[in-house]
Amino acid sequence: MAEQKKVHFIIERQDSPDSAPYTEEFLLDYRPAMNVVSSLMEIQKNPVNKAGKKVSPVVWECNCLEKVCGACMMVINGKARQACAALIDQLEQPIRLAPARTFPVIRDLMIDRSVMFENLKKVQAWVAVDGSWEVKPADRQNPYTATEAYEISRCMTCGCCMEACPNVGPQSDFIGPAAIGQAHLFNLHPTGQYDKHKRVGALMQKGGSSSCGNSQNCVQACPKQIKLTTYIAQMNRDINKQALKNIFSK
Amino acid sequence: MSNNTECVHTDFYVRRLHSLLGIVPIGFFLLEHVITISQVLGGGHAFDAAVAKLAAIPHDILITLEIVFIAIPLLIHGIYGMYIAMQAKLNPGRYGYMRNKQFTLQRITAWYLVPFLLWHVGYLRFIVKGSEGISFAQMSSYLDNPIVFALYVIGLVAAIFHFTNGLFTFSITWGISKGPRVQSVVNKMAWGLFVILAAVGVASMFAFIG
Numbered sequence: 001m002a003e004q005k006k007v008h009f010i011i012e013r014q015d016s017p018d019s020a021p022y023t024e025e026f027l028l029d030y031r032p033a034m035n036v037v038s039s040l041m042e043i044q045k046n047p048v049n050k051a052g053k054k055v056s057p058v059v060w061e062c063n064c065l066e067k068v069c070g071a072c073m074m075v076i077n078g079k080a081r082q083a084c085a086a087l088i089d090q091l092e093q094p095i096r097l098a099p100a101r102t103f104p105v106i107r108d109l110m111i112d113r114s115v116m117f118e119n120l121k122k123v124q125a126w127v128a129v130d131g132s133w134e135v136k137p138a139d140r141q142n143p144y145t146a147t148e149a150y151e152i153s154r155c156m157t158c159g160c161c162m163e164a165c166p167n168v169g170p171q172s173d174f175i176g177p178a179a180i181g182q183a184h185l186f187n188l189h190p191t192g193q194y195d196k197h198k199r200v201g202a203l204m205q206k207g208g209s210s211s212c213g214n215s216q217n218c219v220q221a222c223p224k225q226i227k228l229t230t231y232i233a234q235m236n237r238d239i240n241k242q243a244l245k246n247i248f249s250k
Numbered sequence: 251m252s253n254n255t256e257c258v259h260t261d262f263y264v265r266r267l268h269s270l271l272g273i274v275p276i277g278f279f280l281l282e283h284v285i286t287i288s289q290v291l292g293g294g295h296a297f298d299a300a301v302a303k304l305a306a307i308p309h310d311i312l313i314t315l316e317i318v319f320i321a322i323p324l325l326i327h328g329i330y331g332m333y334i335a336m337q338a339k340l341n342p343g344r345y346g347y348m349r350n351k352q353f354t355l356q357r358i359t360a361w362y363l364v365p366f367l368l369w370h371v372g373y374l375r376f377i378v379k380g381s382e383g384i385s386f387a388q389m390s391s392y393l394d395n396p397i398v399f400a401l402y403v404i405g406l407v408a409a410i411f412h413f414t415n416g417l418f419t420f421s422i423t424w425g426i427s428k429g430p431r432v433q434s435v436v437n438k439m440a441w442g443l444f445v446i447l448a449a450v451g452v453a454s455m456f457a458f459i460g
Contacts, residue, residue: 075344078343079344079345164345166338166340166350166354167337167338169339171336171337172337172338173337204257204259204262205257205262206262208262210261210262210265210266211265212423213334213337213353213356214349214353214418214419214422214423215345215349215350215353215354216347216349216350216353217341217345217347217349219430220345220347227429227430229430229433230428230429232422233422233425233427233428234425234428235425236422236423236424236425237424237428239262240266240425243259243262243263246259
């Protein structure tokens with residue numbers, strides 16, 4: 001029988017938010033159709049490193065396993081992507097896993113993405129329907145607008161665009177591409193458009209759309225093919241219009 | 251955030267000002283600069299004639315133009331630009347896309363141009379122009395030093411790249427080019443302009459040292 005094929009992992013680990021990172025190597029038995037999440041599950045079952053020493057299992061997050069929830073985003077061979085959709089057969093070995101350090105690391109590959117939720121709150125990424133009035137069925141949406149909105153609505157807040165962006169991180173206050181796209185999504189909504197000035201106003205503030213440096217990594221990194229650079233340019237347009245209004249109408 | 255429409259949005263206006271100053275007047279001045287030095291391609295006399303033409307502008311007007319349209323915009327653009335550049339963690343090694351390389355080069359050229367322009371303006375504008383004056387003979391002997399020549403060629407090409415790539419990013423920052431097709435067209439046009447200006451500029455540099 002042929003020798004068992006192995007899969008070689010080099011994983012950047014970290015025991016706690018403040019401790020120093022270190023790397024640990026693992027050798028797994030190859031099986032057809034493996035992906036990074038199934039490999040991490042194997043390590044969880046049998047946490048023995050390359051040197052044969054039993055170690056604590058590698059911590060990571062995952063949920064849907066079909067590239068919809070965004071939870072398993074990590075840096076795989078240098079690029080931010082979903083671990084569940086990273087097929088071992090398509091990866092160059094040794095496979096290097098690292099946490100997305102644009103975000104605070106909690107442990108190993110697990111990160112704290114709460115800043116993305118805070119950003120959605122900043123740009124009011126929702127449709128306000130509550131009030132003291134009767135709630136009626138929503139206005140019809142132009143089907144062409146709906147197509148554009150559907151594309152942006154697939155954003156799963158995974159943070160690939162945030163990790164790939166050179167202007168997002170502890171060194172900068174840039175809100176990042178995801179929230180700008182979402183602001184545009186709710187500006188397209190027949191009811192959401194009433195609050196457009198609030199979203200545009202939020203993105204006109206320090207760290208808003210003007211902190212984009214046009215590296216355009218986001219549109220390359222987005223696993224959902226959302227045309228983030230197009231919506232950033234649209235937001236720049238909307239902000240310019242808002243600025244003219246602010247100057248001449250107030 | 252509830253009162254965000256009431257804010258003054260200083261950061262937004264300063265960033266747009268930084269973006270605009272890079273094109274008008276700094277970019278236009280760079281174009282004028284390349285055209286002036288390119289006169290040397292017609293010979294040393296042609297260059298001296300171009301310098302004389304600029305020198306014919308009355309002194310008080312020239313000083314005012316230099317301060318209002320060159321010195322102040324350059325200082326604002328340079329100082330605020332350093333603040334912007336410091337907010338980037340460059341990652342072209344991990345994300346080797348063309349636009350990301352352009353983003354990286356935009357910042358590298360900026361960091362080169364800050365000391366280069368201090369040296370270039372300080373020496374040629376203040377020291378040389380204030381004493382012996384700029385001429386073909388003086389420039390030829392100055393650029394004869396291979397280190398000075400190399401640093402000047404790098405500085406010229408860096409400034410041209412920073413300007414032409416800035417035209418591309420300007421079109422996005424101001425919401426002029428929105429979709430991928432138009433952005434790609436504008437980027438190609440910017441690269442075309444870079445090649446033309448860099449070719450003329452570098453050829454002129456070589457013409458100085460004969």
